[in-house]
Amino acid sequence: MPTVTRTLPLPADRAWDLVADARNHARWVPFTRVDVIDGEVVAVTGPRARRGGRGLVDRMRVDRFDPPSGGRPGVAEFVKVGRVLLGSARIEVTPAGPDAARVRWREDVHLAGPLPRRLTAAVGAPVLAAMVRRALRMAADEARQERAHHL
Template identity: 40%
Template structure:
């Protein structure tokens, strides 16, 4: 099992970063080689489901996810309760959990943390490379979070 967290400070209010982060189809804008589609009528809240398709051609795989925790940030000011979204991954290749938190900071900024706790299948082949998966995951998601940060900061509301 690979467990890692990446975090970045974002020059945008927590509410803005949250809205960009949980716009599931938009993940394809900053996750390389990935497209995302929602599979439930409502894309938000507990029970919402979506599928990320990652890769190219025959090397692509589906990563179906279901939202199991949905707590938007309570406000944009420091001390407001952070936003928290957790998804359960139930794919044939990747399974486990992802957790996103958005914590308000001073100056209408926020900190976004993305945690992945995943297993890659087939387990009999991948169980010995968990440290490599964790290292590669940290690098890949750090790049993804940098791209997300640019998107969130460009979506920033005036004021």
């Protein structure tokens, strides 16, 4: 189960707005579009997905969405409810000073179907870890640009 942690140079509430809103993830995950349809997050990944084409569909139900408050971490939990991808994702945003927040993003994903859950989770873990590292690196780049723009 890949877990990636990174500190963003933004206050926790702003970091939360950036990383917990799944629609922003489309900027960071290649070949992916993200829509929110009837309260469900639908990410589609494929060579033409950003232009409306088909791809691998990742449907997620938002089970928890508690922003950080009063020094308490924010927690977003997504449950994958698709035909192909199952599991969960959790994003935690913890204040790390007045202008910094620690983001911890965990993915526990496996394929539906005849292959064992442990096998498909293990095979997919390196890809998910790379995706999450890239997403948080790009979020950190956006955070630095935002911060520089406001100074």
